[in-house]
Amino acid sequence: MSEVIEGLEAVRAVVWDFDGVLNRAGRPDAQGIFPWQALVGRELGIDAAAMGKAVFGRDKAALFTGKDDVMDRLADWAESTGVELAPEDVLELWFETDHDPDPELERIVEMLAQGGIVQAIFTNNETRRARWIAQDAGWAERVDAFFASGETGLMKPNPAAFEAVEKALDMAPFEILFIDDTAANIAAAEKRGWLGWDYEPNGARALVAAMMPLLLRAQG
Template identity: 25%
Template sequence: MTIQHVLFDADGVLQEIPGGWYAAMEPYAGDMARDLLHKTWKEELPSLAGRGDYLPLLAATLAEYGVSAAVEVVYADVWHRIDRNDESFAIVDALRRNGYGVHLGTNQERYRGAHMRTTMGYDGLFDVSCYSYHLGVAKPDPAFFVEAARRIGAEPSSILFVDDSAANVDGARSAGLIAEQWELAQGHDVLRALLARHGLNASAPAL
């Protein structure tokens, strides 16, 4: 089946944390930043699927590591420290102008997801947005992609999924989507070539 839709991951594909997660947390946790983040990311997993409240868990972990700053301050400074990649979004815009459906498929708990949807304006940039906390299931579970295809209203085989995680790509393929692994560090010429191999025109249309 001809690909008619592209489903993009967010972190590492469309956006990034300037300097990376560890550097963002270092002002609060110093050389314990890496350990703190890995611990709290494990605790975050249920909330990615919409179960439970992440902030109290994060607050407890911050206290355990001796971070005195309020959880709301740390969360806003670290989790909301997001840079949109202009070149990625130029490709999103070009694909839409060329007639393809362009969608977002991302693992987020509800606070960061809400920030992306409203403050960053993502709801207006995609035809369908699939946030894991809202779907009730997180990548790489194939059920995430089955539900995403249902919401897009398309056959899975007509959707190309792009993600920086090999596990997520495998999950998408298990659900019948076409899927490719790509990350920002590879450069956008690689992404454009990848899209072209699947018959997709990611060049801006002539005015």
């Protein structure tokens, strides 16, 4: 990645990934169990690994494009295994535990908003968590648009997902800067003509340096 992103002078919108960028999502352990799943296991006395495999280990596309409901999958797993479980309790622990916004990036979001730069969140998330992030966690109020695969039915890196964002924002590809932590998503965005930044963990300082011309414009 270059020190400064080329082409920022034409950028009118910044599109953010959520988990792994704006949100410091937990990473799985050696057994593939995420911190929120481990907490759910401890709090509710269930097998977190089995639950995770049953709910998320199959046909993720159906779950993350809104075809399947995570609540139904949790209920089906509980019934099939004889576990007494309220799916709502799992979701509450999951959503709240897995919400850890990066304060440095929050400041960048605020700075860009004050400067009139359009901002959007573009995330692969199932429907219920997407709504929680947008509404309960208040992110829909902090950005101009919120695009979640569970709502749109389109997942990154599908080119159609990027095209839908362009149309909704009414902007040309070269007017959009996309910040994501998945290389395939960045590659798909850049193939359409977006500017892209492959975000790395704790990479706020590097991002600030790379987008400084845009931040200065927002302050001016």
